[in-house]
Amino acid sequence: MTAPATDAPLAHAGPEDPLVDARGVVKSFGSTQVLQGIDLAVQPGQVVCLLGPSGSGKSTFLRCVNHLERIDGGRLLVNGHDVGYEKRRGKLYELSERRIARRRADIGMVFQRFNLFPHRTALENVMEGPVVVRRRARTEAADRGRELLDRVGLADKASSYPSQLSGGQQQRVAIARALAMDPRLLLFDEPTSALDPELVGEVLDVMRDLAADGMTMLVVTHEVGFAREVADVAAFMADGVIVESGDPRQVLGDPRHERTQSFLARVL
Amino acid sequence: MPTTVAPHEPATTPTDAQLPVVPLRHWGRFTVGALVLAVSVWFLLAVGRNPNLDWPTVGEYLFAPLTFRGLFVTVWLTFAGMVMGIVGGTVVAVMRLSSNPVLRVVAGVYIWAFRGTPILIQIIFWGFLGAFIPTISVTVPFTDVVLFSAPTSQLVPATVAALLALGLNEVAYAAEIVRAGIQSIDKGQTEAAKSLGLTPAQTLRRVVLPQAMRVIVPPMGNETLTMLKTTALVSVIAGQDLMSNLQAVYAQNFKVIPLLIVASIWFLVLTTLLTVPQRWLEQRFGRGVDPGATRRPLSRALMPRRTR
Ligand SMILES: Nc1ncnc2c1ncn2[C@@H]1O[C@H](COP(=O)(O)OP(=O)(O)O)[C@@H](O)[C@H]1O
Ligand SMILES: [Mg+2]
Numbered sequence: 372m373t374a375p376a377t378d379a380p381l382a383h384a385g386p387e388d389p390l391v392d393a394r395g396v397v398k399s400f401g402s403t404q405v406l407q408g409i410d411l412a413v414q415p416g417q418v419v420c421l422l423g424p425s426g427s428g429k430s431t432f433l434r435c436v437n438h439l440e441r442i443d444g445g446r447l448l449v450n451g452h453d454v455g456y457e458k459r460r461g462k463l464y465e466l467s468e469r470r471i472a473r474r475r476a477d478i479g480m481v482f483q484r485f486n487l488f489p490h491r492t493a494l495e496n497v498m499e500g501p502v503v504v505r506r507r508a509r510t511e512a513a514d515r516g517r518e519l520l521d522r523v524g525l526a527d528k529a530s531s532y533p534s535q536l537s538g539g540q541q542q543r544v545a546i547a548r549a550l551a552m553d554p555r556l557l558l559f560d561e562p563t564s565a566l567d568p569e570l571v572g573e574v575l576d577v578m579r580d581l582a583a584d585g586m587t588m589l590v591v592t593h594e595v596g597f598a599r600e601v602a603d604v605a606a607f608m609a610d611g612v613i614v615e616s617g618d619p620r621q622v623l624g625d626p627r628h629e630r631t632q633s634f635l636a637r638v639l
Numbered sequence: 640m641p642t643t644v645a646p647h648e649p650a651t652t653p654t655d656a657q658l659p660v661v662p663l664r665h666w667g668r669f670t671v672g673a674l675v676l677a678v679s680v681w682f683l684l685a686v687g688r689n690p691n692l693d694w695p696t697v698g699e700y701l702f703a704p705l706t707f708r709g710l711f712v713t714v715w716l717t718f719a720g721m722v723m724g725i726v727g728g729t730v731v732a733v734m735r736l737s738s739n740p741v742l743r744v745v746a747g748v749y750i751w752a753f754r755g756t757p758i759l760i761q762i763i764f765w766g767f768l769g770a771f772i773p774t775i776s777v778t779v780p781f782t783d784v785v786l787f788s789a790p791t792s793q794l795v796p797a798t799v800a801a802l803l804a805l806g807l808n809e810v811a812y813a814a815e816i817v818r819a820g821i822q823s824i825d826k827g828q829t830e831a832a833k834s835l836g837l838t839p840a841q842t843l844r845r846v847v848l849p850q851a852m853r854v855i856v857p858p859m860g861n862e863t864l865t866m867l868k869t870t871a872l873v874s875v876i877a878g879q880d881l882m883s884n885l886q887a888v889y890a891q892n893f894k895v896i897p898l899l900i901v902a903s904i905w906f907l908v909l910t911t912l913l914t915v916p917q918r919w920l921e922q923r924f925g926r927g928v929d930p931g932a933t934r935r936p937l938s939r940a941l942m943p944r945r946t947r
Contacts, residue, residue, distance in 0.1 A: 437834055469838050476836025486831035490849050490927045500835035503845060532927035545831075552835060 389414050390450055390556045390587050391436055397444030398431055405431045407611035408445060413556070413604075418588045420598035420619065423608035424634055429591040432608075433558050436589065437480050438471045450477055450555055476504050479549030483561040485541040487533040493520060493544045494529040500552045512551075519547040523577050539570030543577055550581075557581065559590040593638055599623050607631045696897035700888065701904065709884035710905055716801055716880060717867045717909075723806030724866075725859065728813025733843065735818055746814065753811035759872055761808055765800035766876025801870070801878035809866060816858045820851030852924035860917035864910050871902070881905060 391413035398406040405428045413419045421429050434440045435447060438454050447454045452474055456463035466474075487496050497516035501507040507515075520526055523543035533541050542562055549557055559578070563571040575597050582588060582601045592598060598605050599619050606616035609630045615622055626632050686692060700706055734746035753761070769791035776788035795803070824847050832842040871882035885898045 439830060439833065472833065472836050472838045475834055478834070480831075480834035482827060482831065484827055486825075486827035488828065488831070488846055488850075490924075492927075499832075499845070500837075503841055504836040534927060548835070 387415075388451060389448075391419075391589060392448040393432075393436075393445070394447075395445030396432070396435065396442050396447050398428075398435060398440060399443050405611055406435070406442075409608075409611075409613055411606060411613055411616065413587060413589050415555075415587055416585045417603045418582045418586075418590065418601050419604045419606060420602040421589065421591045421606050421608055422593065422595070422598060422623075422634070423614075427608045428611045429608055430560050433480070433560050433589065433591055436556075437478050437558055438475050450474070472504075476500070476552055477555050479552055479554035479557045481542070481545050481549055481557065481559045481562050483564050485533070485538070485545045485565070487541055487545055487548070489533050492530050492532055493525060493536065493547075496533070496544055497548045497551045500548065504552070516547070516551060519550050520544070522550075522580075523547045524573070537570060538566045539573045542566065542574045546574075546577055546581075555587065557586055557588045559588065559592065561591050561593065563592070563594060595623055595635065595638055607634065609634070691896060692900070693894060693897045696894050697900050697904075700885070700898060700901045705884050705888070706881065706901060706905070709879065709881035712798060712879045712883075713867070713870045713881040714909065716798070716805060716870045716873070716878070717863065719802055720805035720809055720866050720870075721859075721863050723802070724809025724813040724862070725817075727806070727810035728815075729817050729848075731810055731814035732817035732821060735814065736821060750811045750814055753808050754815075758804070758808050758869060759875065762801065762804040762873055762876060765795070765804040766797060766873075766878075768795055768800065797873075797876050797878050798880075800876055801873035801880070804873070805866060805869060809862065812862060813859070816855055816862070817851070820853075820855035821847055823854045824850050849924070852920075853928065856917065856920045856924055860913070860920075863913055863917075867909055867913070868906060871906075 389412040391411065393409045393411045396406055396409040397404065409432055423429055431440065435442050435454060436449055441455045453463055455466055455471060457466055488499065491499065494513060494516045497519055498512040501512040501515065502509055517526065517529055520529055523546055525540060525543055528536060528540060536544065563574050566574065575594065579601055602619045604616060605619035605622040607614050607622060607628065614630050615626065615628045622631065623635065626635060731746045731749060734742040737743055772791050774788055775791050775794055777786045778784060779786065828846055828850065829842055832846040837845065870880045873880055874883040874886050877883050882902055885902050889895045889898045
C-alpha cells in the first residue's frame with residue numbers, strides 16, 4: 372500500500388486512505404519530549420497493536436490520536452483531518468474545543484480504568500453519546516443500547532450501576548458505549564491491565580469479535596498472545612519512538628531490535 | 640475443675656449456647672444520664688420561674704402576625720439568597736477553572752473581595768447605597784439623553800438591599816464549594832465524556848456536575864443554615880425580616896429577652912425543617928455510588944436513616 376504524499380489535500384479519509392497517518396509526531400510536556408517522531412499508519416479494517424515498556428509514550432500517542440492532546444511537531448492525520456487543526460489555504464488553523472469535540476465523536480476510546488459514568492446505569496452509559504452528541508431519540512438510543520449490551524454479553528445488566536458490575540463487565544459496557552457512536556476507529560489503552568487475571572479473557576473475546584467484524588482498532592496492550600493472534604500489524608515503542616513494526620509473527624516472534632527482544636523476554 | 644492448671648482447657652466461649660449470658664452493664668451511661676437529668680431539671684426550673692423571661696410575652700408574640708410577616712421575609716431571603724448564591728457560584732466556579740485567564744482573574748478577585756470583608760459591612764453598604772449613589776439612571780452613551788432615572792432608595796428598598804448583600808456574598812462561598820466539587824471528580828470522567836464527543840459544556844452539565852453534587856450538597860446544606868441565621872443581621876438596615884420586626888417591638892417595650900426567645904424558637908424550627916431536603920438531596924446524588932441508594936422518593940428521606 373502506498374501512502375499519499377505528505378501535503379496531499381485530504382478532506383475526508385476515503386475508503387482506501389489510512390484512518391491514522393502519523394508522520395514524525397512530536398509531543399512534549401514542558402521540557403521532556405515524550406513523543407520523538409512517531410511514524411505509524413492504520414489502514415481501514417486493520418488491527419494495530421502497540422506494545423512497549425511503561426512510560427514509552429503509548430498512552431500519550433493514543434491521546435493525541437483522539438484529539439485529547441495537541442501535537443507539537445510532525446503531522447497527524449486521523450480520519451483525514453489534522454488533529455486539532457483545520458487546513459485551509461495552505462495554513463493550519465487551531466480548532467475550537469467545540470469543533471474538536473465533533474471530530475472526537477467518530478473515534479471511540481476504551482480506557483484502562485473503564486471510566487464509566489458512575490451515576491448512570493449501564494444502558495444510560497451506552498445511550499449518553501447517541502442522545503447528547505448525535506441527538507438520537509431516547510427510545511431509539513435505548514433499543515440500540517440494549518442491542519450493543521447484548522453483543523458484549525450483558526443484556527441482563529442494562530439497569531445495573533457500574534459499582535454493581537465486575538471489572539470485566541464494566542470494561543465490556545465501556546466497549547459498548549464506544550460502539551454506540553458508530554466509530555470509524557476504536558482506540559484501546561491497555562483495556563485489560565486493570566482486570567483480575569480471570570476476567571481478562573471475556574474482554575479479549577469481545578475485542579476479537581470486533582476485529583473479526585472488520586472494526587479498525589489501535590490497541591495498546593501487554594497481551595502478546597492477543598497481539599500475535601489478532602493484530603495485522605504489531606508496533607513496538609520505546610522512549611517515544613516506534614522501534615520496529617510489521618507482521619506480528621515477526622515483531623513478536625523473531626524481533627530484530629534488541630529493545631524488543633528484552634521487553635518480550637520480560638513479559639513472556 | 641481439674642486439680643492442676645491445664646493451659647489447653649478451652650475457656651467458656653460464646654458458643655456455649657446453654658450458659659446464661661450476663662450483659663455488660665453500662666454504668667457510665669447511668670451516671671452521666673442521672674447528672675444530665677439533674678442539670679436539666681435545675682435549668683428548666685430556673686428558666687421557667689424567672690419573672691424576667693416573661694413567658695406570657697413569648698406566647699403573645701410567638702404567633703403574632705408581625706412575627707409571621709417577618710418569618711415570611713426571612714424564608715424568602717434565605718431561599719432567594721441561596722438560589723442567587725448557587726447559580727452565581729456555579730458561574731464563578733466555572734470561570735475560576737476556565738482556561739481563559741481574564742475570567743480566572745475576575746472570578747478570583749470577586750471571591751477575594753466578598754469573602755474578605757465582613758457580611759455586616761456588606762449589608763450596610765447595600766442598605767446605604769443611596770447615600771453615595773443618590774440616583775440610578777440609564778443614559779445613551781456619549782450623549783445627554785436619559786432613558787431612565789430613579790432615586791436609588793426607591794429602586795433598592797431595604798429587602799432588595801438585603802437580598803443583594805446576602806446573595807452576592809453567598810456567590811463567593813458557593814463558588815469555592817462548587818469548585819472543590821468539580822475538582823474532586825476524576826479526570827478520567829472528563830476524558831470519557833470528551834471521547835464520546837461531548838462539548839466542554841455538555842461534559843460539565845451531564846458528567847461532572849451531577850457527580851460533584853455529592854461533594855457539594857453537604858456543605859451547601861451548611862451554607863443554607865448559615866444564610867438563614869445571617870438574615871438576622873439585615874435588621875441593621877431594617878430588612879423587614881423576623882429579627883428586624885421583633886427588634887422593632889423590643890425597641891418599644893424593652894422586653895428584649897422574651898422577643899429573642901421568640902426569634903430563637905422560630906430559627907430552631909426552620910433549621911430543623913431544612914434537614915429534610917438536605918437528606919433527600921444527599922440520597923438523590925449518591926445514586927450509583929452509595930450501595931443501595933438508587934432512586935428514592937422524597938418520603939424515604941423523611942424516615943430515619945437506617946443503620947447499616
Ligand atoms: N500530562 C502530562 N504531563 C507531564 N508528563 C506527562 C503527562 N502525561 C504523560 N507524561 C509523561 O510522558 C511519559 C509517557 O507517558 P505515557 O504516554 O503515559 O506512557 P505509557 O502509556 O507508554 O506508559 C511518561 O514519562 C509520563 O510521565
Ligand atoms: Mg499508558
